[in-house]
Amino acid sequence: MVGGGNDAFIGGVHRIASRIDGRFDLVAGALSSTPEKSAASAEALGISRSYGSFEEMAKAEAAREDGIEAVSIVTPNHVHAAAAKAFLAQGIHVICDKPLTSTMEDAAALEKLVADSDALFVLTHNYTGYPMIRQAREMIASGELGTIRIVQAEYPQDWLTSPMESEGLKQAEWRTDPARSGAGGSIGDIGTHAHNLACFVSGLEVESLAADLQAFVAGRTLDDNAHMMLRFAGGARGMLWSSQVAPGNENALKLRIYGEKGGLEWSQEDPNYLWFTPHGEAKRLLTRNGSGASAVSQVVSRIPSGHPEGYLEGFATIYSEAADAIRAVQAGADRATAMGQLPGIKAGMDGMRFINACVASSKANAAWTNL
Amino acid sequence: MVGGGNDAFIGGVHRIASRIDGRFDLVAGALSSTPEKSAASAEALGISRSYGSFEEMAKAEAAREDGIEAVSIVTPNHVHAAAAKAFLAQGIHVICDKPLTSTMEDAAALEKLVADSDALFVLTHNYTGYPMIRQAREMIASGELGTIRIVQAEYPQDWLTSPMESEGLKQAEWRTDPARSGAGGSIGDIGTHAHNLACFVSGLEVESLAADLQAFVAGRTLDDNAHMMLRFAGGARGMLWSSQVAPGNENALKLRIYGEKGGLEWSQEDPNYLWFTPHGEAKRLLTRNGSGASAVSQVVSRIPSGHPEGYLEGFATIYSEAADAIRAVQAGADRATAMGQLPGIKAGMDGMRFINACVASSKANAAWTNL
Amino acid sequence: MVGGGNDAFIGGVHRIASRIDGRFDLVAGALSSTPEKSAASAEALGISRSYGSFEEMAKAEAAREDGIEAVSIVTPNHVHAAAAKAFLAQGIHVICDKPLTSTMEDAAALEKLVADSDALFVLTHNYTGYPMIRQAREMIASGELGTIRIVQAEYPQDWLTSPMESEGLKQAEWRTDPARSGAGGSIGDIGTHAHNLACFVSGLEVESLAADLQAFVAGRTLDDNAHMMLRFAGGARGMLWSSQVAPGNENALKLRIYGEKGGLEWSQEDPNYLWFTPHGEAKRLLTRNGSGASAVSQVVSRIPSGHPEGYLEGFATIYSEAADAIRAVQAGADRATAMGQLPGIKAGMDGMRFINACVASSKANAAWTNL
Amino acid sequence: MVGGGNDAFIGGVHRIASRIDGRFDLVAGALSSTPEKSAASAEALGISRSYGSFEEMAKAEAAREDGIEAVSIVTPNHVHAAAAKAFLAQGIHVICDKPLTSTMEDAAALEKLVADSDALFVLTHNYTGYPMIRQAREMIASGELGTIRIVQAEYPQDWLTSPMESEGLKQAEWRTDPARSGAGGSIGDIGTHAHNLACFVSGLEVESLAADLQAFVAGRTLDDNAHMMLRFAGGARGMLWSSQVAPGNENALKLRIYGEKGGLEWSQEDPNYLWFTPHGEAKRLLTRNGSGASAVSQVVSRIPSGHPEGYLEGFATIYSEAADAIRAVQAGADRATAMGQLPGIKAGMDGMRFINACVASSKANAAWTNL
Known part of the structure; x- marks a missing residue:
């Protein structure tokens, strides 16, 4: 996870959503804007591998045998593009909060990166879940x-x-x-x-x-x-x-x-x-x-019926379908088929x-x- | 009442609304487009004085000692102006359904007539009641x-x-x-x-x-x-x-x-x-x-509270406040004061x-x- | 009307309800517990014939050519039986508020009276309307x-x-x-x-x-x-x-x-x-x-639809159906047929x-x- | 987990609820009535340690260094008592679905066991969450x-x-x-x-x-x-x-x-x-x-606010408070204090x-x- 340190609302949402159906384990993060804050947040959350920056995290995780399969980007909007770029470059799947980026230029560049990458890019338009x-x-x-x-x-x-x-x-x-x-x-x-x-x-x-x-x-x-x-x-x-x-x-x-x-x-x-x-x-x-x-x-x-599901369950469905999509591409499916109706780069653009x-x-x- | 013959929805509404607080008796009408249909509707409703046209009605009622004090105009929109004109010309107060008229020309002419008349002009924007x-x-x-x-x-x-x-x-x-x-x-x-x-x-x-x-x-x-x-x-x-x-x-x-x-x-x-x-x-x-x-x-x-009032009661309030306004001008109040917040020619324009x-x-x- | 003087809530409801469909005119009343209060209430309501007691009213109205066809009884419960008795004895139809009476003895006596009378007895269980x-x-x-x-x-x-x-x-x-x-x-x-x-x-x-x-x-x-x-x-x-x-x-x-x-x-x-x-x-x-x-x-x-009717309209339906029932018995129908599903003495008992x-x-x- | 194999509704609910706040890992189970069905369900759910019966599970887990700290009992009612007994006997905390048992005799016996045990007994009256x-x-x-x-x-x-x-x-x-x-x-x-x-x-x-x-x-x-x-x-x-x-x-x-x-x-x-x-x-x-x-x-x-939480989140609160209570007793708190307002044996009785x-x-x- 990138972003989502203490005090951030949406990070906690992503963490619960990823857990509800038991499809993801959160094992690494660059949770805040400084290494110290990141480490503190990681410790509070029981995340074992804390990094000082998303660039560092992307490289280190890509190098590990047991490195992450996917990353959640939950920073303010202006960081989305650079962070996504770092992980896509390593072939790590990206699950990113919306809106896509803070500028049209960043968005266009990211669109190109996604098109050229083998990794999946999922945008959490959670209400679709x-x-x-x-x-x-x-x-x-x-x-x-x-x-x-x-x-x-x-x-x-x-x-x-x-x-x-x-x-x-x-x-x-x-x-x-x-x-x-x-x-x-x-x-x-x-x-x-x-x-x-x-x-x-x-x-x-x-x-x-x-x-x-x-x-x-x-x-x-x-x-x-x-x-x-x-x-x-x-x-x-x-x-x-x-x-x-x-x-x-x-x-x-x-x-x-x-x-x-x-x-x-x-x-x-x-x-x-x-x-x-x-x-x-x-x-x-x-x-x-x-x-x-x-x-x-x-x-x-x-x-x-009659036992209400809520916001977190809808959000979890996006995560679970992202897990399905990742397994599908790992099994050889093409990316469009794997994504199905999941919101991705087109929804972002x-x-x-x-x-x-x-x-x-x-x-x-x-x-x-x-x- | 002008208009409001059999089959017309809004005529029945005006009749009930005028009755609810017991402030009006419906005694005369030109209810339909032909004298025969008007007479038939009047008989069905128990209205004693039926006229073949609103022109005839306005003149005849103005000439009676016990002539109507006010008329309700509930025709399709394109008849509002001419009918209102006929009664205003006789000094009979007009209660008219909305919208004011079917053309801006008719509306402007009517606005002038109302300004020059001593009679009141009330537009039944009933939801304000x-x-x-x-x-x-x-x-x-x-x-x-x-x-x-x-x-x-x-x-x-x-x-x-x-x-x-x-x-x-x-x-x-x-x-x-x-x-x-x-x-x-x-x-x-x-x-x-x-x-x-x-x-x-x-x-x-x-x-x-x-x-x-x-x-x-x-x-x-x-x-x-x-x-x-x-x-x-x-x-x-x-x-x-x-x-x-x-x-x-x-x-x-x-x-x-x-x-x-x-x-x-x-x-x-x-x-x-x-x-x-x-x-x-x-x-x-x-x-x-x-x-x-x-x-x-x-x-x-x-x-x-808890015993719901509905559409007809809100509508009746417009009628009852019109009755209050009529009594007020009869007692010497100026028209603007008498109207208070009642919708009138300005709301129509x-x-x-x-x-x-x-x-x-x-x-x-x-x-x-x-x- | 018996009862329903100033300050009484339910009297006003009955008056509006009886008016909504234009089936009744309120022309006489014994509205309060004393002749003076009754007269004051009658004057305030524009009711021409005010009586000092319901007994007096029942007799006087029965004696008039243009006497009332039906009476509304809207007093506190303990007066229902005696008032109903007075009017039923004169063959005047009774429309009575609920509950029937304040004691079972009164109720049983009234039941007998109604059975023996040619007049109708309607109990305003208004929610059935x-x-x-x-x-x-x-x-x-x-x-x-x-x-x-x-x-x-x-x-x-x-x-x-x-x-x-x-x-x-x-x-x-x-x-x-x-x-x-x-x-x-x-x-x-x-x-x-x-x-x-x-x-x-x-x-x-x-x-x-x-x-x-x-x-x-x-x-x-x-x-x-x-x-x-x-x-x-x-x-x-x-x-x-x-x-x-x-x-x-x-x-x-x-x-x-x-x-x-x-x-x-x-x-x-x-x-x-x-x-x-x-x-x-x-x-x-x-x-x-x-x-x-x-x-x-x-x-x-x-x-x-979509223009809400409320409590008064439901109540008015009871009154209008009572008017239908009165016309039906006047035309020779037997009382049970005329009553139809209108609440009457059985509902009261x-x-x-x-x-x-x-x-x-x-x-x-x-x-x-x-x- | 005891019970909660394939086709059981409430088992899935407990699993999600225990996961939402990240306080529990599900590592062992006796999920069905036979060892074969249990193993099949465990495999489908990715649970590594499957047992043929709750008795076997209680003993084996108690004997492990990394044995479970708490068990969820989500069987039909008539199994609750025996299963709870087996784990309480080993000092393993019990989280049990309601109602407590299927007979008063079982309930009374269980009450005694709980009183004599050092382990916690939590009853999932989930709506209290x-x-x-x-x-x-x-x-x-x-x-x-x-x-x-x-x-x-x-x-x-x-x-x-x-x-x-x-x-x-x-x-x-x-x-x-x-x-x-x-x-x-x-x-x-x-x-x-x-x-x-x-x-x-x-x-x-x-x-x-x-x-x-x-x-x-x-x-x-x-x-x-x-x-x-x-x-x-x-x-x-x-x-x-x-x-x-x-x-x-x-x-x-x-x-x-x-x-x-x-x-x-x-x-x-x-x-x-x-x-x-x-x-x-x-x-x-x-x-x-x-x-x-x-x-x-x-x-x-x-x-x-405005992002609805639902049934699973309320249920998860019971699990998270159970985790808190377990940590509290581990830290030396007495059981009553640790339980706080959590429903337990008294609610069950x-x-x-x-x-x-x-x-x-x-x-x-x-x-x-x-x-």
Whole structure:
């Protein structure tokens, strides 16, 4: 693991997620920005091999007989590209947090590296691991909603309603800092999730968007609220709202998709439920592993219906599928086949293009901008 | 009453709403487009004085000692202006369904007539009569949310998902016909409600909007889905979505408003609840007439908390306040004072400007357009 | 109307309910306990004929050519019997609030009177007027749930959590006073509603019950909380909970019924929804007048789905059906046919037997007691 | 691990739960009823040391330098006692699924063994691990609800609505078999959870109960539905409903507790929410790790609010606290202190007494029966 030292929220998430299905052991890390901090974090976590930098770690692990098979990169965004490069160069599989990088240049370079590498590159768009999201995607792909017309995506939060970055909150500091986060504030941190999920479930690509970004909190340079309209290839239309300044919203990612024949509604905070309305019939509550749950959702479920699975289990599914993919390439499968529907470099580039288009559109007074 | 014959949905609503608080008796009508149909409807409803046309009715009623004090106009949109003109000319108070008219020209002419008349003109933006909407408006006005930053309004329906207008449904026929509805489809029928409510509650005016209108159903000329971004005077931003093709939505008008100090959320289908989150505290469920209900909401409530009031009661409040206003002007009050917060000609003109701006913006590829 | 003067909650409800469908005009009343108060209330309400007592009113109205056809009795419980007797004796139809009376003796006498009278006796078990309750009843009657096994009924409130009767609240005073309410506290006031609705919807009769009544608030003599188990004729089992001391509950009447083939769930505070689970399939949300609504629910609906109807509309349905029944007997129908499923003297006697059985069972340490 | 071979639901849950916080490694097992099946399951799970029986396992592991520190017992109920005995005899800590045993005799013997052993005995009443349950318990203990008056507990399911035990479902077979489950059907399987949670949260003990048990499905000998009334020490009253034949309910464990000063409501299927109503104020939605979350709930939370934790995380908390307790006794703490609020032998005996009292009461026509 690279990053994820004490105080980092997302590192702990990756560690639990990798453990839930028993497919990974965490044995080495470059957990912090200095060797001393890294060593302290490693000791606290019981990780035996601690390194002072990711470059050192990549080389040393590649040289070991029992070196790591895969690395998790969970640093702030601006470190993703360099760290991924170091491990890919050694043929070590990379599991990387999103968004892909902090700049388009880094992203393009990384895309090339991944294309040229034999190693896998997995981007943890974790929400795609929720069982009912898998089912929604399948229902649309199989035509249960007919031609899709409307996609409403939103991801409001409230934790940056006040200027937390001035009050010593580390999470707030780097996430509102262009040097570490990149050009996107809310759109990079959470808008990319909403965009990714809208495309993953609908099976559609955003062709162009018209975005109006705001930084409502005084002194903030990156957007903390973004409104946009979407045009999808094929004619569907949509809206996307991301916000970090909407009091009463924790991680209220919500997706609603409507087609000629029916509608689907899903909310991340209550992820075991999927609302399905076949047009002209009563609304139905489909539940994870319950009546109405399909095979694709059951295969990524662990426990019976009515016993809620949550965020960590959805995240764990990405890790377990990454393990499957690694075993598959080791057994000779080609990388595309091994990856299946796992989010990878394409999802990462789509996210970068999304951020860039948002920023460009907003600067042009919300002019339609192609991705 | 003008319009509202057999088969018309909204006429029955107005009749019940006017009766609930016992402030009106319905004694005369020109209920349909022909004298025969009007007479038949009047007889079925037990209305003693039936007229062949609204012109005839206005004159005859004005000439009677016991003539009507006020008229309800509940026809399709394109008849509103002429009917209102006939009664205003006789000094009879007008209670008119929304949107104001089917064309901007009619609207402007009517605005002038209203300004010159001694009679009152009330537009039944009925959702403003819901008790928790009154409370939300007051909470914002009194600063409980701080400066407003974000307004998310939506009004999705699903009844036009299929081409109902080709299947003999009268409601669908005129509401999708530009000659009778005007330039707006979903934006005129329901988008105006969302716009009106967003402004009524937030206390803000929409300065400009960028709209993307669609007619998803083949052969339909008016929009059946509309996406738009909003810029409010003073800096708040918002989104508005109206749709008639979103399966699983009946009358899912929803309003969410966020300020520096808190957030409010309200849904028309569950109107007795208002969700309030003071930033940094737990979300609270305020209920009509329950703990946390303010005086302004209680004064328009009829029954204790937990016994739900609904659409008809909210509508009735508009009628009862219209009765209050009529008594007030009869007692010498000036018209503005008598109207109070009742929606009138200004709300109607705002709605017309909203429809026009939506259509103009959408034609200009969603360019920002002033109202 | 008898009772329902200023300050009485339920009188206003009856007045609105009788008006909503335009089937009744309120023209006479003995609204309070003294002629002076009655006259003042009548004047405030615009009722032309005010009487000093119900006896006087019954006689005078019977003597008029244009005398009332029906009377609403909305007094505290202990006055129901005498008032009903006075009007039935004159052949005037009676619409009476529940519970039937305050004592079993009064109830038995009234039952005899009703049997011997040509006039109708309607008891306003208003919750039976909700459209989705009608649909639930029909679904069970038609076998959609198979044999019924379990009935869970509850009606918690919180308004008597504190000793409100000692703090000058009139509603609390008479409802906690055995002399005016009878032997039941929460069981009479709201438990009877839950019992009535459980039987109305399930089509089953309670054969015996085991009840544990409490008066949690110091100094209160009537129960403010009641727990009981139910045995229905035919083998179904159930539970019923009524409470006036459960903070966070306004009028949280809820009914859940489970059979061999499916389950139904309904909540009075959100009455436009009925949850239906055919066993082994996904749960469905049936909505009033929406997809899945049956004819019996639509016939008592006034407005389209998604525009909520509430408590007053359900109550109004009882009044409108009472008007239908009156017209039917006037046209020669026999009384039972005219009443149809309207709650009448049998529902009233069932309620009295329920209250008595609760009190007797609780005194016998919750021994099973027949109704 | 003892039990938990292929096809067993609860074994997989224990394995994930023990892994989530990284506190246990699973290294040995007697997973099935025969050495061959055990070996096959062990191999499938990657467990290196497989034994033919728990007796063999207990002895062999005790003899190893690197033998297990603790064992998980996840067999059907009738094996719990013997297996626990074997490991306790060797001083190996026991983590055992509930209910404690299948007979009162076994339970009493086990109680004695635990008392005499130096090893810890933890019973996985996993629902006590949910963060908002911890918070609810603390709020009541600290007096936020005042004196508790009413406890409403229920745990309905629907999976045994049909005679699944006759259709080859293994879970259904042993859970409806008195020889393997004991005297309780639904009351043992899920009623014990509701009873345990009601006591854990309220801080009260059930003194006596009056129960009415049913086996609705033909041919079933153990109860599949149980209704009961509860009397708590100190005067609080309650109801408990467990059912396996209520269509539309998956694992709908729900707890509602009302006191003089407020009410709490919690539902296992949406475990991140706790509804709190201070009497006379608006209802509040407390969320895990959100605004309003207390320290005791935060300490057992892993991720930020709005990212749902679920059943597995709550279960994992029991395992992690068991690890803490083991380390504490190893460091010299006495066992009671080490256990803290972890459910152990007392919770197990309480559950057995609950089952016995239910059965005895029901046989005595629901007579009040002491626990």
